[in-house]
Amino acid sequence: MIEIDRLCKRFGPIVAVDDVSFSVARGEVLGFLGPNGAGKSTAMKIVAGFLAPDSGRALVCGLDVTEHGIEVKRRLGYMPEGAPSYNEMTPVTFLGFIASVRGFSGIEKHRAVDRAADMTRLGEVLNQPIETLSRGYKRRVGLAQALLHDPEVLILDEPTDGLDPNQKHEMRTLIRDMAPDKAILISTHLLEEVGAVCSRAVIIARGRVVADGTPAELEARSPNHNAVFVYAPPQTLRTLAPILRELDGVGEVEVGDDSLCARPREGCEVYDKIQVLVRQRNMLVSEVRLERGQLDDVFRAVTTGEALTGNAGAKAAED
């Protein structure tokens, strides 16, 4: 539904988007990740038809956004960063305006406004000026505006930024509920969001795509992916460490004050072996835990170019 092919955009000497390609299919929620200023918003503005790319192209529903701008804008719901809206209007007049621009009139218009207001639960504040609303409600007004015409393609720039945990949860539930019959592109710099709503994530840094995969695939690129943490008293750890180093499949063992971390060699699983070993030797340990890998680590590694340690690191460095 969204296809981006070798997109480039520069602002003077700054390259905001550099050769970015990816696609989003129906039913997918693509998380567009990256540090602030990485070029996420610029790329989204190009897809939404607000900015023209310098080179490359963006297709929405098979239509080129620069050639068929108006047609694309009809099929697309877009919430710009910060969900700007006309502050002096009330949600109901604002949504009415959006509905008129989108070609709704009469009963249809009322229906569209009611539907969008229901979905985003704007009920109580429909007749209050937008400038008096809390940030959470303003964000919902912005979302309602993007959803009003039930678009096939939805682009949301930082939909949960600045919301409290409850509001974030609501926003994510809403996005997940809409996901099956739409193609959704959301940007965020919150990694928890990816696991919570996205079926795929693209990480972008300094305008370039540095990683593209499902949340699980990205986690697998963490240096601590499948590492085993053993929590025990210091003397136990001291006896355990050399034994683990000899164990088949274990790469590197790091001993800390109250825990040790055993990272497996590439493609090896050592959790069960370590469990068995600890039980056989009757060692006094409080916990043996398998680490799936933190997206944070992957994010930091791929966006700052920091060298990863361990086997998984070598794999990420090859990519």
Next chain:
Amino acid sequence: MGVMLAVFRREFVTYFVTPLAYVFIVIFLALAGTLTFFLGAFFDRGQADLQPFFSFHPWLYLLLVPAIAMRLWSEERKIGTIELLLTLPVSTTQAVLAKFLAAWAFTAIALALTFPLWLTVNYLGTPDNGVILASYIGSLIMAGAYLAVGACFSALTSNQVIAFVLAALVCLIFAVGGTPIVLEFFTGWAPAGVIDTIASLSFMSNFRAIARGVIDVSALVYFASVIAFFLFANVILVDLYKAR
């Protein structure tokens, strides 16, 4: 068409949602009245016409019309709604036209509210109402030219004050082009053709041509061209500067 109507309506209603409309109308009427009766010596002239009223319009608009126009695009840029507006199925040209027309309709209302003056002259004597109607039409068209300049400069910056000052400055140049102050500066050394061109490019002289009571085609064409030129520039500036 429906799209433009929606943008027009929103823009027009916005004037009345904020105090801007009421403040503007009150100031416009107060200034128009003051200038007509005191500086224009409406009663002392002893003539039943609105000439003193209309002769101040180029100066009145110089101050007030950029104030209406300054928010048209600056505000959208400042609060980021330009991104919302231009990602709706609206072309930049449609948005520029709809906003301009909304501001123009608003000035038309302010101008129409000066009708008590027209009632006054009709009560006091028997004026040539044809001339008055032509003057009103001319004044409205001239206001459109001022507005087009203002809208264009509003697209240039997200700062409304800068937009206002730039627009007022350019309007001033257009307004005084035909006055002796400017023309005398050129007489003596510039060829007569140049002086005539400068004079003919002024809002003032073209407005006077219409206000005489004959709808002067060349003056109409002149104002239409000014409006078209600045709206065209407006479209280009919006596209050029929308990304800040």
